[in-house]
Amino acid sequence: MLYDQLTKRIPSRLRAEEAPRSAFGLVRADKLSSRASAHGIDIIFVHGLGSKPDTTWGLRDGQCWVSDFLPQDIPLSFHKDIRIFFYNYDSYWKRDAVPARLRSLGKSLLDRMTSEIRGTKEVVVFVGHSYGGLVIKQALIQASTNPSFANIAHCTRTVFFLGTPHRGSSFSTWGSIAARALQPLGSNPSLLQEVAYDSLPLRDLHEEFENVIRDKLRVINFYEQRKTQVLKVWSLQWEEWCVREQSATYSKVDNIGLPVDHYGLNKFGSKNENYWMIFRKLLETITPIVSQKQRRLYSVPIGTVESYTERHRLSATVNEKLYVPHLKASVPHAFTIHGLGGTGKTQLALKYVKDHQDNYNPILWIERPGRRLCAVEFERCASELQLSDTNEAWLAIIDNADDISWGIKKVLPKGQRGSVIITSQDSQSQKLVDGGCEEVRVDTMELLEARMLLLRHLRLDLEPVPQDIQEDCDKIAERLGYLALAIDLAGAYIGNETDQEQAPRQYLADYARHRDDLLQSEYTRGLSASDKTAWTV
DSSP states (O other), X not given: OHHHHHHTTSOOTTSGGGSXXXXXXXXXXXXXXXXXXXXXXXXXXXXXXXXXXXXXXXXXXXXXXXXXXXXXXXXXXXXXXXXXXXXXXXXXXXXXXXXXXXXXXXXHHHHHIIIIIOSSOOEEEEEEETHHHHHHHHHHHHHHHOXXXXXXXXXXXXXXXXXXXXXXXXXXXXXXXXXXXXXXXXXXXXXXXXXXXXXXXXXXHHHHHHHHHTTSSEEEEEEEOSOEEXXXXXXXXXXXXXXXXXXXXXXXXXXXXXXXXXXXXXXXXXXXXXHHHHHHHHHHHHHHXXXXXXXXXXEOOOXXXXXXXXXXXXXXXXXXXXXXXXTTSSSXXXXXXXXXTTSSHHHHHHHHHHHHGGGOSSEEXXXXXXXHHHHHHHHHHHHHHTTTTOSSOXXXXXXXXXXXXXXXXGGSOOOTTEEEEEEXXXXXXXXXXXXXXXXXXXXXXXXXXXXXXXXXXXXXXXXXXXXXXHHHHHHHHHHTTTOHHHHHHHHHHHHTOSOTTTHHHHHHHHHHHHHHHHHTSGGGTTOOHHHHHHHHO
């Protein structure tokens, strides 16, 4: 009965009224821009042991410096390139605790990042308070050794550790005693035991962390310069160091002390000097990254035709397969679109570029590569843009690579941040990329796609389109073998007719009588040889 009375006020996260308000996983913390790029900078705040985003980053009055102060002070021109997230995970250890441990928590962070926020990866900045810093370290160690998470390790530029117990905490001794006493309530003592001061597991964790990061990312340690109050009775108070300086810092990185206790490192009720110290370091980190991103190179000389008709199945296939990683390939994301001339391969590639242009820098378009020009151009681009060394995701499109016999494979751009799209009439074009390349064959258009393409050209004010006009469009598509280029050119022809309602039927009659004349008409002037060939299919 006494035990029950002493412990009845200990909350349980199984009770709805005591559970965190924030959802578990990665939760958007800012309102910088609803259109902020998923391929810019993600700043992820990770709370500590037994805590939650609702209370870690703000005072009890509900004010939170991460969501209230940071968006005000980050320059407006940066907003479209930055997203801020809380990472909410269950590290509660007192009652009804989940049987979590540091390694599993690190893995969960990687899983959440992969499934919830990261597409083509760009830049990650972590901010971890106390035990949250250990979760980040564990996650980055696993990301560096697991190919499935390699991009996260590669994209992480900076880690801010706010009072992280790299060597452990003296508080863990008292916490472990309390956790063992609370085991009848379902506590989790192992979470406390893992952070015992000078424990071998923490030493091994830190040694492994330093080995995998080396000079790959910047580390900034902030540490407390005041003891934390444990108990106060009238004028008497008991204070202890929660994370001592020698535990919160280490050599060869930035170590900055703040005149606060452990819980003053992550809570700011106003924009005081301690807040500005952390903010200035954060701004110092993101400014050169954003500035580089805003100097984008987009070298695509053409766009989708005005009459472009979405081919949803093919577009979905391109989006899906270009994200498939081939980590041992010369370029990790490669995709070839092959098929007969005039089937719409180039337009499909252009549609992808248009939809994803904010995800890559630079974007290079090489048209109909030939032996001499291609070799020179690729070598120049790769040299000047340093594609093999850049930290940004880049995209190269090699359009109409129909002749692959001359050695184009040797001069294709390479680099671990690259994506390559190849369009070709050669069904073996996927072999141009060593180590793995996705592919899709583009065949003729489906009936409804072909009909929609023709109707786009007709200047009709009729809704719905009369059945006889739809049937005539279907007949035109059938006559032209459902070939995208031929249908588009036929549409341009009928779109210039005076009587738009009779234009499709008139075209069918003209086509039957004057097929050869149509191929010589003014509408084919300026077309390349391959485009004219498409007309003869």
